[in-house]
Amino acid sequence: MDVKTLCLGALDxxxxxxxxxxxxxxxxxxxxxxxxxxxxxxxALTRLTDEGLLTCKSQQQGGRPDKKIYSxxxxxxxxxxxxxxxxxxxxxxxxEFLFVMLFADMLSPENVTNLLENRIRDVRGELNELxxxxxxxxxxxxxxxxxxxxxxxxxxxxxxxxxxxLVENPVRKNEVAPVR
Amino acid sequence: MDVKTLCLGALDxxxxxxxxxxxxxxxxxxxxxxxxxxxxxxxALTRLTDEGLLTCKSQQQGGRPDKKIYSxxxxxxxxxxxxxxxxxxxxxxxxEFLFVMLFADMLSPENVTNLLENRIRDVRGELNELxxxxxxxxxxxxxxxxxxxxxxxxxxxxxxxxxxxLVENPVRKNEVAPVR
DNA sequence: GTGTGATATATCGAACCTATATATAGACAC
DNA sequence: GTGTCTATATATAGGTTCGATATATCACAC
Numbered sequence: 001m002d003v004k005t006l007c008l009g010a011l012d013x014x015x016x017x018x019x020x021x022x023x024x025x026x027x028x029x030x031x032x033x034x035x036x037x038x039x040x041x042x043x044a045l046t047r048l049t050d051e052g053l054l055t056c057k058s059q060q061q062g063g064r065p066d067k068k069i070y071s072x073x074x075x076x077x078x079x080x081x082x083x084x085x086x087x088x089x090x091x092x093x094x095x096e097f098l099f100v101m102l103f104a105d106m107l108s109p110e111n112v113t114n115l116l117e118n119r120i121r122d123v124r125g126e127l128n129e130l131x132x133x134x135x136x137x138x139x140x141x142x143x144x145x146x147x148x149x150x151x152x153x154x155x156x157x158x159x160x161x162x163x164x165x166l167v168e169n170p171v172r173k174n175e176v177a178p179v180r
Numbered sequence: 181m182d183v184k185t186l187c188l189g190a191l192d193x194x195x196x197x198x199x200x201x202x203x204x205x206x207x208x209x210x211x212x213x214x215x216x217x218x219x220x221x222x223x224a225l226t227r228l229t230d231e232g233l234l235t236c237k238s239q240q241q242g243g244r245p246d247k248k249i250y251s252x253x254x255x256x257x258x259x260x261x262x263x264x265x266x267x268x269x270x271x272x273x274x275x276e277f278l279f280v281m282l283f284a285d286m287l288s289p290e291n292v293t294n295l296l297e298n299r300i301r302d303v304r305g306e307l308n309e310l311x312x313x314x315x316x317x318x319x320x321x322x323x324x325x326x327x328x329x330x331x332x333x334x335x336x337x338x339x340x341x342x343x344x345x346l347v348e349n350p351v352r353k354n355e356v357a358p359v360r
Numbered sequence: 361g362t363g364t365g366a367t368a369t370a371t372c373g374a375a376c377c378t379a380t381a382t383a384t385a386g387a388c389a390c
Numbered sequence: 391g392t393g394t395c396t397a398t399a400t401a402t403a404g405g406t407t408c409g410a411t412a413t414a415t416c417a418c419a420c
Contacts, residue, residue, distance in 0.1 A: 001276045003407075009279065019368050033278040040407045042370060061415095067368065084283050085291060088276035090302060096181045096268035098213040098328065103189065103264050104321035111265060122270060141284035144346045148278065148339055155335030159328055166324045183376075199399050220376045222401060241384095247399065364419085370412080377406075385397080 001083075003036050003044040008053065008080040011072040018042050018068065029142065032130065032149040045070055053079050104167045116164050120157065127153040181263070183216050183224040184233075188260040191234065191252040198222050198248065209322065212310065212329045225250055233259050284347045296344050300337065307333040 010021045010030065018041055025036045045068075048054040053076035059067040072080070097119050104112050130149045137143040190201045190210065198221055205216045228234040233256035239247040252260070277299050284292050310329045317323040 001274070001279055006279070009283065012283070017368070018370090023367095029282070030279070033273060033275040035272060035274060035408090037408045038369085039371075039409070043406095061368075080283070081286055084280045084286060088280055088295065088298075091277065092215060092272070092274040093213060094181075094215060094272040095213040097271065098325050099181055099186070099189065099210070100264045100268055101325050101328075102209070102321045103192070103260070104324070105319050106261055106264060115268065118268075139285050140346050141282045144284070144343060145278050145281050147343060147346075148281075148336070151335050151339040152332055155331050156328070159331040163324060163327060166320050166327075197399070198401090199397095203398095215377090217377050218400090219378070219402070223376095241399075362420090364417100366416080366418105368414085372411085373409095375406105375408075378404090380403085381401080383399085387394100387396080389394085390392085 001034070001089075003040040004048055004053075005080065005083045006030070006034060006036050007041060007044050007048060007070075008072060008076055008083070011054065011070055012077065012080055015069050015071045017070065018045055021045075021070075027129075029133070029136075032126070033145070048076065052076075101167065109169060112167055116160060116168065120160055123153050123156050123160070127157065181214075181269075183220040184228055185260065185263045186210070186214060186216050187221060187224050187228060187250075188233065188252060188256055188263070191250055192257065192260055195249050195251045197250070198225055201225075201250075207309075209313070209316075212306070213325065228256065232256075281347065289349060292347055296340060296348070300340055303333050303336050303340070307337065 006025070007021060010016060010024050013024075013029075016024070018038070022036070022038055022041055024030050025034060025041075030036075045054065045056075049056050049070070053073055054070050055073060057069045057071070059069060061067050097115065100107075100115065104115075107115070127150060130146055130153065133146055137146055186205070187201060190196060190204050193204075193209075196204070198218070202216070202218055202221055204210050205214060205221075210216075225234065225236075229236050229250070233253055234250045235253060237249045237251070239249060241247050277295065280287075280295065284295075287295070307330060310326055310333065313326055317326055
């Protein structure tokens with residue numbers, strides 16, 4: 001899904017600045033299942049405005065860059081509706097954690113434990129954020145997506161806690177048990 | 181994690197052609213948690229070879245392009261070991277399905293059901309692939325990663341089946357129940 | 361005072377993806 | 391027979407996005 005569509009979606013939820021849209025993808029409602037960078041958001045907003053799918057109002061701010069507030073037009077809403085009716089393509093998922101875990105036997109036990117502990121901390125953080133958003137879901141779709149994220153994060157957490165022994169102190173292939 | 185490191189990791193598992201490496205990311209062991217395209221794999225292989233981290237043997241093939249078989253060098257192994265010791269960055273996840281589900285109330289009930297059914301089919305497919313790989317995991321790290329994927333896919337499937345009612349026939353915000 | 365984080369806009373160069381090209385073969389449908 | 395798709399292989403151009411950075415100001419901590 002291209003960034004233009006993502007921005008249309010964000011603005012369907014309400015007027016916003018480019019910075020606020022980025023925030024939505026960074027720590028807000030979209031952050032659990034999509035990404036978009038300043039480098040792609042601003043050019044997309046400009047293009048969408050040129051195409052008549054958005055309008056933009058400049059607001060002066062004391063001591064700060066002027067604020068450009070973007071709004072979706074009726075035409076923009078139609079474009080969004082068309083975009084979400086198209087067949088979706090598959091999830092895109094890249095995890096350095098899982099890639100590195102494939103080579104866990106190349107790491108020291110301390111490294112593996114650190115990896116797992118950091119992972120647990122990250123997943124807990126994500127779960128807490130999702131839970132904190134419980135009262136801000138304004139339609140059933142949002143609630144469904146929030147809970148979906150919760151279910152997946154919970155499963156991750158449970159899995160790691162129950163299976164970390166597989167990689168934390170495995171019998172190394174060519175390793176002899178330490179003599180004590 | 182850049183594609184150079186991904187290729188080093190792939191070749192640590194055994195010699196391979198560029199095409200075979202792509203296959204590992206498309207349908208093989210890496211496909212559940214990373215991606216890499218031909219457009220990035222081939223330039224990366226060339227760079228790694230120039231840097232002495234890989235060697236390359238050309239093999240003629242009747243009726244086909246010559247096969248270039250890449251092998252990791254000792255230096256390449258060291259570079260891989262260093263790369264996996266670095267702190268990992270967070271998962272990258274983009275889901276058009278979840279983005280669209282946020283706007284489920286803009287879709288017809290048929291569309292929503294199609295979306296969910298397609299999602300269930302996809303997740304089942306992924307789960308089947310992961311299960312089929314059970315006998316090809318050669319170290320505990322690989323088994324951990326495979327099971328992690330299984331756990332997450334199972335949770336997704338369970339969640340959808342138990343919660344689809346939230347979005348399949350929600351009471352629409354501005355909708356009056358049909359008169360029967 | 362300096363450094364960091366926040367609110368805002370914007371963009372450049374690097375990295376990667378998509379689509380395509382080339383080549384051959386086999387399977388299948390019309 | 392022709393066209394399409396899949397498979398095995400290599401390669402790359404143009405498009406998209408990201409990461410880093412720039413600019414500006416303020417608030418806060420040390």
